[in-house]
Structures are given as C-alpha cells and as structure tokens.
Amino acid sequence: MKIVIASDSFKGSLTSVEVAQAATRGIKAVYPDCAVVAVNVADGGEGTVEAVVEALGGEIVRCTVSDPLGRPIQARYGIAGKKAIIEMAAASGLPLLQPAERNPWMTSTYGTGEMIMDAIQRGCSQFLVGIGGSATNDAGTGMLQALGFKFYDFNGKEITDCRGGRLQDIADLDDSFVPKSVKEAQFIVASDVDTPFCGPEGAAPVFAPQKGADAEMVKKLDAGMASFAKVIERKYKMNIIPVAGAGAAGGMGGAFRAFLGAKLQRGIEMVLYSIDFNAIIQDADLIITGEGKIDFQTAKGKTAAGVLARAKKQGIPVIAIGGCVEMCESVEQMGFAGIYPILEEKVPLEIAMCPDFAAANVEKTIQRILKNKRH
Numbered sequence: 001m002k003i004v005i006a007s008d009s010f011k012g013s014l015t016s017v018e019v020a021q022a023a024t025r026g027i028k029a030v031y032p033d034c035a036v037v038a039v040n041v042a043d044g045g046e047g048t049v050e051a052v053v054e055a056l057g058g059e060i061v062r063c064t065v066s067d068p069l070g071r072p073i074q075a076r077y078g079i080a081g082k083k084a085i086i087e088m089a090a091a092s093g094l095p096l097l098q099p100a101e102r103n104p105w106m107t108s109t110y111g112t113g114e115m116i117m118d119a120i121q122r123g124c125s126q127f128l129v130g131i132g133g134s135a136t137n138d139a140g141t142g143m144l145q146a147l148g149f150k151f152y153d154f155n156g157k158e159i160t161d162c163r164g165g166r167l168q169d170i171a172d173l174d175d176s177f178v179p180k181s182v183k184e185a186q187f188i189v190a191s192d193v194d195t196p197f198c199g200p201e202g203a204a205p206v207f208a209p210q211k212g213a214d215a216e217m218v219k220k221l222d223a224g225m226a227s228f229a230k231v232i233e234r235k236y237k238m239n240i241i242p243v244a245g246a247g248a249a250g251g252m253g254g255a256f257r258a259f260l261g262a263k264l265q266r267g268i269e270m271v272l273y274s275i276d277f278n279a280i281i282q283d284a285d286l287i288i289t290g291e292g293k294i295d296f297q298t299a300k301g302k303t304a305a306g307v308l309a310r311a312k313k314q315g316i317p318v319i320a321i322g323g324c325v326e327m328c329e330s331v332e333q334m335g336f337a338g339i340y341p342i343l344e345e346k347v348p349l350e351i352a353m354c355p356d357f358a359a360a361n362v363e364k365t366i367q368r369i370l371k372n373k374r375h
C-alpha cells in the first residue's frame with residue numbers, strides 16, 4: 001500500500017511537516033509496512049517558500065533589500081537549482097510596517113524587484129512568486145524599476161521614486177535598459193484573487209483600505225491605475241484592466257503579466273506544478289490532505305482543493321482532516337472520500353492550538369480512520 005500525505009500547515013499550531021509526521025505515525029500504527037510519501041505543500045501564502053524548497057531539495061538564502069518605505073531589511077527566499085521561490089511579502093509585505101506607517105500612496109514594491117535581481121545574479125532563471133500580503137498599490141512599478149524599467153512623467157522627466165502616488169504621473173516607459181537575463185526569465189505567479197486591475201472591483205477599492213488608504217486616496221490610486229493601464233496598452237498592446245488577478249497585490253499581478261510575461265496561477269497549483277505532484281502520487285492508494293480550517297473557502301481553491309483535483313484525475317481517493325471543520329454544501333460536493341475534524345469534542349482554543357496536543361490528535365484521527373476503513 002502507498003499513502004501520500006500532502007497537507008497544508010495548521011496555522012498557528014502545526015507546520016506542514018509536523019502534520020505529515022503525526023499522520024505518518026498514525027498510518028504506521030495501522031499499516032506498519034505501508035509506503036508513506038510525505039509532501040510539504042502550501043497554497044501560495046505563508047509557508048510556500050519552505051514547502052517548495054523542501055520538496056525540491058533547495059536552500060534558503062538571504063539578501064538586503066528595501067522594505068515598503070525604502071528602509072534596508074533582510075529578506076529570505078528559496079533557491080532550488082535554477083528556480084527561485086519568492087514571497088513578495090518578505091520585502092513588500094504589510095506586516096513589515098507599523099499600523100501608523102501603512103500608506104499605499106507612499107509604499108513601493110522596489111524591494112521585491114531587488115530580491116528578483118539577487119536571485120538572477122545567483123544564476124536563477126525560473127521564478128515562483130507568491131504575491132499575497134502586500135503593503136502596496138504601485139502596480140508593481142517599484143519592482144519593475146529595480147529590474148531596470150524606466151518610467152517618465154508628462155514632461156519627459158524620469159520618475160525615480162515609483163510608488164502608489166506616482167502612478168498618475170507616468171506617461172511613458174522604456175524597457176531597453178532591462179537586462180537580458182530578466183527578459184528571458186520565466187515567471188509563475190501565485191494569485192488567489194480574480195481582482196481586475198482597476199475599476200469598482202479593482203485593486204485600490206478592494207484592497208487599499210486595509211493597507212491604510214482612506215476614501216479619497218482610494219479614488220486617486222484607482223485613477224492612477226487606470227492611467228497606467230493606458231500606458232501599458234500603448235506600449236504592449238495589452239488591455240490589462242479585465243485580466244483576472246491583474247489587481248492582486250495592488251496591481252502586482254498585472255505588472256508580472258504585462259511586463260514579464262508571467263503566468264498567473266492559483267497558489268496551490270503553482271506549488272503542485274513546481275514539485276511535479278502528478279508524478280509523486282502515481283500508484284498511490286490513498287492521499288491524506290488537510291488544513292487548519294476546512295470550510296466554504298476550501299472549495300475556492302485552497303490546498304485541499306488543489307490536491308483533490310489532481311488526485312481525481314488519477315482516480316485516487318482523498319481524505320481531508322482539519323483542526324476545525326465547518327461543513328457546507330460546496331465542501332460536501334467536492335468529492336472527498338471523507339472529511340474529519342481532529343477533535344472529537346470541544347476544548348479551549350489555547351489547548352486545541354498547542355502543537356503537541358494537535359499532533360497527538362492528528363495521529364489518533366488517522367489511526368481511527370484507517371482502522372474503520374480496514375474493517
């Protein structure tokens with residue numbers, strides 16, 4: 001028998017690796033001779049770098065970059081062969097700022113561009129980039145500036161401080177200074193939102209308020225995005241506005257797509273593709289997946305949904321476990337062979353989140369499931 005474990009972390013409690021270790025103990029207690037394959041996975045958010053690096057046998061590296069307000073910080077990303085695995089939040093994320101500092105008019109993605117350049121200088125030519133958790137709404141212009149793109153205002157003067165508040169000033173751009181290594185690099189970007197570039201449902205109205213924008217700033221940012229979209233269309237003959245995911249991370253999705261030819265994917269799809277998950281699960285008799293909370297959002301493309309979709313194509317049953325399970329029609333219709341909470345009775349949250357307690361319950365749950373299936 002071959003069982004594959006491909007679970008996300010139980011955030012705040014267990015890492016993906018710790019879930020797999022506990023589940024493995026549960027499997028071995030029932031089937032000592034079972035071949036267990038544990039795969040570290042994530043959905044493009046927190047833990048993605050570690051998941052992919054571990055799966056590909058890579059390493060974590062660090063470099064000095066600019067934070068969203070231009071201050072030097074140490075950022076970490078992963079390298080596996082020619083692949084760089086980057087979370088933009090490491091350089092341009094909201095958690096890097098104090099609440100009073102949050103201001104998408106002033107913040108920039110320049111540091112994310114510096115991370116990419118650092119990876120290119122280390123020989124990387126393929127990039128897997130998660131763009132969740134940004135503090136920015138600069139349409140990726142800061143990142144692009146760090147990669148060699150130049151932007152000019154309506155007087156032909158170069159804009160050297162690309163940020164959200166300068167979008168409305170951009171009248172033209174020049175990509176002739178961009179290194180060949182950047183132009184030839186391949187980018188796959190994890191974007192789990194379908195937000196368009198601008199407009200009522202665009203980047204600024206939907207996400208800028210949580211990054212510190214008031215109503216007036218949202219209007220100005222959206223106008224800047226619309227203006228910049230026209231510049232992109234003139235230069236690259238591409239209408240970026242309606243592209244699903246173009247508004248992700250304050251327009252970062254659109255920048256990657258229009259300027260770097262990136263492919264936008266669901267986060268879990270990017271991870272599963274990068275580790276060749278289809279090959280890993282070949283000949284598996286069962287797959288165990290899970291996440292901290294299984295609810296209506298699970299069906300919208302989180303880790304468990306991505307694992308299930310790949311397994312269905314090979315006819316492999318999948319069971320899902322969760323620290324908490326809130327059943328709903330969309331989850332019931334997904335097609336899991338079973339969905340199980342790891343807690344059989346209610347306990348205080350601080351106890352439920354305790355790593356040792358959670359791990360013991362993962363192990364017990366897997367034992368119980370497999371014993372019932374055997375009988």
